[in-house]
Amino acid sequence: MSAATPSGLPTGSTLSGTGAEVPAVAVRAALAVLLLALAALHVGDAWGWIAAVMTLAAVATRWMALAWVAMLSLALSELTQPPGAGAWHPYAVLAGLVLAHTLAARAAVTPWRAHVALRVFTGPLLLAAAVAVPSEALLALTLWLRGTPHGTWLPAALIAALALLSLGGLLFARLLRAD
Numbered sequence: 001m002s003a004a005t006p007s008g009l010p011t012g013s014t015l016s017g018t019g020a021e022v023p024a025v026a027v028r029a030a031l032a033v034l035l036l037a038l039a040a041l042h043v044g045d046a047w048g049w050i051a052a053v054m055t056l057a058a059v060a061t062r063w064m065a066l067a068w069v070a071m072l073s074l075a076l077s078e079l080t081q082p083p084g085a086g087a088w089h090p091y092a093v094l095a096g097l098v099l100a101h102t103l104a105a106r107a108a109v110t111p112w113r114a115h116v117a118l119r120v121f122t123g124p125l126l127l128a129a130a131v132a133v134p135s136e137a138l139l140a141l142t143l144w145l146r147g148t149p150h151g152t153w154l155p156a157a158l159i160a161a162l163a164l165l166s167l168g169g170l171l172f173a174r175l176l177r178a179d
Contacts (some may be wrong), residue, residue: 021115024107031103032059035070038096041089047077064108071097071104090143091136098132099125131171138163 035055042048051073058066078093102124110116 020118022118024110024112024114024116027103027107027110027116028059031067031100031107032056034096034100034103035067035074038074038093038100039070041093042074042077045077045080047073047080051077058104059107064104067100067104067107071100087143090139094135094139095132098128098135102128131167134163134167 032055036052039048039051039055051070054066054070054073058064058070074093074097078090081089106116
């Protein structure tokens with residue numbers, strides 16, 4: 001049995017005991033595997049190495065904010081690559097960063113020795129999928145338009161920017177309703 005907190009809840013997840021659980025260390029390990037796999041895609045540049053070092057530091061210490069530094073490094077690494085809609089790296093990195101954000105957010109608020117109920121990931125993963133799918137489509141469109149010879153791709157960039165702002169507005173409205 002796990003120890004109780006002053007509020008009387010079990011140590012760790014507030015949903016402890018409501019279904020399948022994993023140790024909090026498993027969440028950190030999953031985050032490390034995911035970010036290191038994404039960093040391996042960019043082992044040829046400095047951003048990939050920075051992401052790998054920041055990942056290891058984040059999962060080994062209390063400084064989970066370093067995981068977001070790793071995610072930013074991976075995004076910056078993608079920006080240094082030549083654009084092309086046929087390349088699979090940008091799509092893998094975008095989807096991986098959405099999942100990594102979910103894992104890092106949970107790891108940041110969970111004590112090391114706690115257990116996490118798997119059902120606490122249901123809502124964030126559904127929201128991540130709702131964000132990732134349109135973002136992947138927008139990325140494909142942007143890379144395709146940028147990779148094809150056009151006199152100017154400014155109209156397409158404006159449409160993509162408006163779509164991205166709309167998606168951000170919808171997410172912000174959802175956050176306001178949650179409060």
